Amino acid sequence: MKSIMSRMKGEGFTGGLMSLPYIVYFSFFIAFPIGFSFILIFHKWNIITPMEWVGLRNFIRLFSDAQFFKAILNTLTFLVIHIPLQIIVALLLAVGLNQKIRFRGFFRSLYFMPVIVSGVVITIMWRQLYGYETGLLNMMLLQFGLDKIPWINHPTYAMPSIAIMATWKNVGLYVVLFLVGLQNIPGFLYEAANIDGAGPVQKFWYITLPALNNTMVLVMILSTIGGFSLFIEPFVMTGGGPMNSTLSAMLYIYNQAFYFGHMGYSATLGFFFACIVLLVILIQKKVVERD
Amino acid sequence: MLFLNQLFRSRGNGYIRHFILVMIIAGFTSSCSNDKEASTGSKTGKTIITYWCSSNAHEIALARELVEAWNKGDHPVQVKMQPIPASQSSEEVLLAAIAGGTTPDICSNMWPGAMDEFVNAGGLVRLDQFPDFYDYNIERVPEVLMETFAASDGHYYQLPWKTNPTMIMYNKRMFRDAGIEELPRTYSEFLEAGAKLTQDRDGDGHIDQWLGYRNIKPIWWQRFFDYYTFYVAASGGLTLFDGDELVFENEASIAVFELFRQIYKNGYFPITEFTGDQFIQGNLAISITGPYAISHVEKFKPEGFEYDFFPVPVPDDHEGLLYTYGDHKNIAIFSTTEHPEETWEFAKYLISKQADLRLLELCSQIPIRKDLSIDPYFSEYFNQRTMMTKFAEQAILTRGVDGAAELKEIFDAISQEFEACAIFDARTPTESIHRAVERSKVIIEWNRAK
Amino acid sequence: MRGIKNLPLYLALTVGGMIFAYPFVWMFFATFKPEMEITGIGLWSADMSIDNYRLVMTKIPIARALLNSLFVSICVTASVLFWGSIVGYALARLKFLGRELILAVILFTMVIPFQITLIPMYILMVKFGWVDTYLSLIVPGMINSFGILLFRQFFRDVPQDLIDAARLDGCNEFQILFRIMWPLSKPVLITVGILAFMGSWNDVLWPLLVIRLETLMTMPQIVTLFAIGGQAEAQIGVQLAAATLLAAPIIILYSFFQKYFIESMASSGLKN
Known part of the structure; x- marks a missing residue:
């Protein structure tokens, strides 16, 4: 009975049936929102009163919105500090862990711990560490006879501080990725280098680094995507200050939408920002793949 | 809980079980979503209305007590309370709730500045439709003040509840130790006091005692308690608008920015973010705050802690009455309610004499009542508490905020400039005020453009 | 030496x-x-x-929030596994019209930043009347493009003989998937499961938007509100206690299943 049915309806039917859930999901939660946001772009709307057609005025406003460009710039600043820091630290730890040592698993899971813990916890915790007057870090600096640093209370330091915190949180993941990459490097390459009399630095520079190129691309793209959605850290820690130095693009979009009720405008900002994200990732891919 | 156990156990082999699992999940989720309607329905034979109160601990305690007493009494509706789920501000929550149709029946944390927006959206029940609305309010609210609570259509959508005049709370012992005999009334005296009070007590080369502290996060409502309070005082009771016109580009605003610039420049207020309460720990000499601080300090103060209040300082050449910012919070009923009459009964209960006395006792906040200082019902309370008497007297000389829909954004613009000028000294006060006004004009133009 | x-x-x-x-x-x-x-x-x-812990318990319904979070995350995880494996199987082993198109769409949606869809999604929840229900937390997470791809990749490597044998025995495709494929797929089930669970458990922004009812709040949400709202009364101890309670379940799980956690999270990067 069953086999007759399945033969009658065939693979095509079953395949369509089985992928139907995705099609339904896609149309409601991906296609519709994108389409809707495209409509919103041309409207002024505070969700509670009717929409109002404004044509391209949201874009005109966007291009004269200095704060938004500041927010994009801040997000890029974050990336410029965060990505190299992340790669260097992760690479160092991964190379360390890749030696023949005991407790490798233990160290690896230790470094990985912040990755799994919610960003909220990390931010509440680091708010205590970063405090200027009573924070743990400044207390330590004082103990060593150094000066206190206004980690999150000065426009110059605030974004780098958030980038350090984000690195601390995510680096464990990239350590693991690099470890996988390191273990995939064939041993004979090093043996050959030994015969040629290469030192450890040369081996690292001429064998390890080139072999990790793919992982490097991956780490860069992953942290770029993560960095562009920077939100909860400044939201809880600084509210975007001091002097808008930690106002990330996502935080600004959130504020426009949910503090000030400019749904149409924030959809425009979101759309514009998403284009920038795509552009940056495409450029990254192009540049790195060419190497 | 049992359900969750089953869910864990049923994970395993056999695809039928997986189907069942999904069915259960689907069933459970939809039954959960009906939860809310079921509870507002008549499960116990009584209607339930939802009440949101402010999210600070004292007001939660008050709301809990009042609601419990109400639910024990013989009323046609039962009340379920929860603190307003606010993160940075209540208004963002209420706005989204109105949009989502998930407003409670009644809320007692309504900021008059946001009312226009809510009224325009049709989110609120008109309160003067209830026949006894005026009876209640004529007895309670001073006539001059009453008008300020009317919406732009002339009707009333909020029930005036409480006001919190902002004053300066100070640590008496620290003032004594610093040799300050007279409380500062002018900016020069205030700065002088700052110089004396800001100290390095343990001599390690780092300041560890300050005049005061303000949260420097650029959150719009934080400016109520530095710029706006001092502005209302300095201008002799002006607000940001006069009718439709922005009027805060004036001497008073500039003087206030200059004052705070001096304060931060000299380090009288630290540029930092404290996470604990440094006033109670004895590291700050003053705090710019309202009467609610009394409940807070009483709850956490160490032994022998002495404190009192004085009015907001004014520019040296100031003449006339001493106004201050009054943080009004009112009660509103949302149009999502299915029981407006019953909710109105509960609203009246919240502003009854008994409830007002408990508001004083539990939260040390000032109910809006014109006879507060003469009514014998409250006199015992005020006789024992001279600090609260100060606030009750100051309450007459307060100014709230304008009811403009763009107010949050205007305060945000002021906040940006306050930070740039007063805290980080990147611009002059005149320049900053001018920029804030220009930015506000752009915001208004954008929002009102057709 | x-x-x-x-x-x-x-x-x-x-x-x-x-x-x-x-x-x-x-x-x-x-x-x-x-x-x-x-x-x-x-x-x-x-x-x-x-x-501090006693205070947190009295100030916010954190135990209820824990149950909410568990319920939501488990529903999301179960659903991602269930639907993800179905779609993944179809894409990997069945030939049908539009298969390549669907695959391309999935790949494309993975690069769309969620920033675009955030506000329309909120409005969609409003229109469905799902705000302040579990549905708004669960349904948008029920299918995960990345999960589908991981399943597809794994199912492609299963020998065709197995499937043919099952078909001869009269199994339909659903039976093949759940009787033959699932028991073989422990690694990919664990990976997708952990990723879905972690993603749902740690999400803050979305619950902040769609849940206003205290009794329905998730744990990260209620802790965030507690830390920046007024309820902590500026006391550090209680804020840290709330944060600790939020971190504890995941850290405990992690300490038992470290290897799986690390491998899953790492694969989230590698398989791209």
Whole structure:
């Protein structure tokens, strides 16, 4: 009975049936929102009163919105500090862990711990560490006879501080990725280098680094995507200050939408920002793949 | 809980079980979503209305007590309370709730500045439709003040509840130790006091005692308690608008920015973010705050802690009455309610004499009542508490905020400039005020453009 | 010999480990300290107490939030596994019209930043009347493009003989998927499961938007609100206690299943 049915309806039917859930999901939660946001772009709307057609005025406003460009710039600043820091630290730890040592698993899971813990916890915790007057870090600096640093209370330091915190949180993941990459490097390459009399630095520079190129691309793209959605850290820690130095693009979009009720405008900002994200990732891919 | 156990156990082999699992999940989720309607329905034979109160601990305690007493009494509706789920501000929550149709029946944390927006959206029940609305309010609210609570259509959508005049709370012992005999009334005296009070007590080369502290996060409502309070005082009771016109580009605003610039420049207020309460720990000499601080300090103060209040300082050449910012919070009923009459009964209960006395006792906040200082019902309370008497007297000389829909954004613009000028000294006060006004004009133009 | 040579390495790794672990340890101990002593560097205090935890419990319904979070995350995880494997199977093993198109769409949607869809999604929830229900937390997460791709990749490597044999036995495609494929797919089930669970468990922004009812809030949400709202009364101890309670379930799970966690999270990067 069953086999007759399945033969009658065939693979095509079953395949369509089985992928139907995705099609339904896609149309409601991906296609519709994108389409809707495209409509919103041309409207002024505070969700509670009717929409109002404004044509391209949201874009005109966007291009004269200095704060938004500041927010994009801040997000890029974050990336410029965060990505190299992340790669260097992760690479160092991964190379360390890749030696023949005991407790490798233990160290690896230790470094990985912040990755799994919610960003909220990390931010509440680091708010205590970063405090200027009573924070743990400044207390330590004082103990060593150094000066206190206004980690999150000065426009110059605030974004780098958030980038350090984000690195601390995510680096464990990239350590693991690099470890996988390191273990995939064939041993004979090093043996050959030994015969040629290469030192450890040369081996690292001429064998390890080139072999990790793919992982490097991956780490860069992953942290770029993560960095562009920077939100909860400044939201809880600084509210975007001091002097808008930690106002990330996502935080600004959130504020426009949910503090000030400019749904149409924030959809425009979101759309514009998403284009920038795509552009940056495409450029990254192009540049790195060419190497 | 049992359900969750089953869910864990049923994970395993056999695809039928997986189907069942999904069915259960689907069933459970939809039954959960009906939860809310079921509870507002008549499960116990009584209607339930939802009440949101402010999210600070004292007001939660008050709301809990009042609601419990109400639910024990013989009323046609039962009340379920929860603190307003606010993160940075209540208004963002209420706005989204109105949009989502998930407003409670009644809320007692309504900021008059946001009312226009809510009224325009049709989110609120008109309160003067209830026949006894005026009876209640004529007895309670001073006539001059009453008008300020009317919406732009002339009707009333909020029930005036409480006001919190902002004053300066100070640590008496620290003032004594610093040799300050007279409380500062002018900016020069205030700065002088700052110089004396800001100290390095343990001599390690780092300041560890300050005049005061303000949260420097650029959150719009934080400016109520530095710029706006001092502005209302300095201008002799002006607000940001006069009718439709922005009027805060004036001497008073500039003087206030200059004052705070001096304060931060000299380090009288630290540029930092404290996470604990440094006033109670004895590291700050003053705090710019309202009467609610009394409940807070009483709850956490160490032994022998002495404190009192004085009015907001004014520019040296100031003449006339001493106004201050009054943080009004009112009660509103949302149009999502299915029981407006019953909710109105509960609203009246919240502003009854008994409830007002408990508001004083539990939260040390000032109910809006014109006879507060003469009514014998409250006199015992005020006789024992001279600090609260100060606030009750100051309450007459307060100014709230304008009811403009763009107010949050205007305060945000002021906040940006306050930070740039007063805290980080990147611009002059005149320049900053001018920029804030220009930015506000752009915001208004954008929002009102057709 | 090697032990001595590696001493600096061990030292560096230990210092590194301290940097990652000490803040957690410090936070844990700080939650037991009285308010005035929290800012000290050390761990111990003369009068340790559980007052902070007691206060958190009375101030916010955190136990209820834990159940909400568990319920939501388990539903999302189960659903991602269920639907993800179905779609993944179809894409991997069945030939049908539009298969390549669907695959391309899935790949494309993975690069769309969620920033675009955030506000329309909120409005969609409003229109469906799902705001302040579990549905708004669960349904948008029920299918995960990345999960589908992982399943597809895994199912493609299953030998065709197995499937043919099952078909001869009269199994339909659903039976093949759940009777033959699932028992073989433990690694990919674990990976997708952990990723879905973690993603749902740690999400804050979305619950902040769609849930306003205290009894329905998820744990990260309620802790965030507690930390920046007024309920903590500026007391650090209770904020840290709330954060500790939020971190505890995941850290406990992690300490039992570290290997799986690390492999899953790593694969989230590698398989792209």
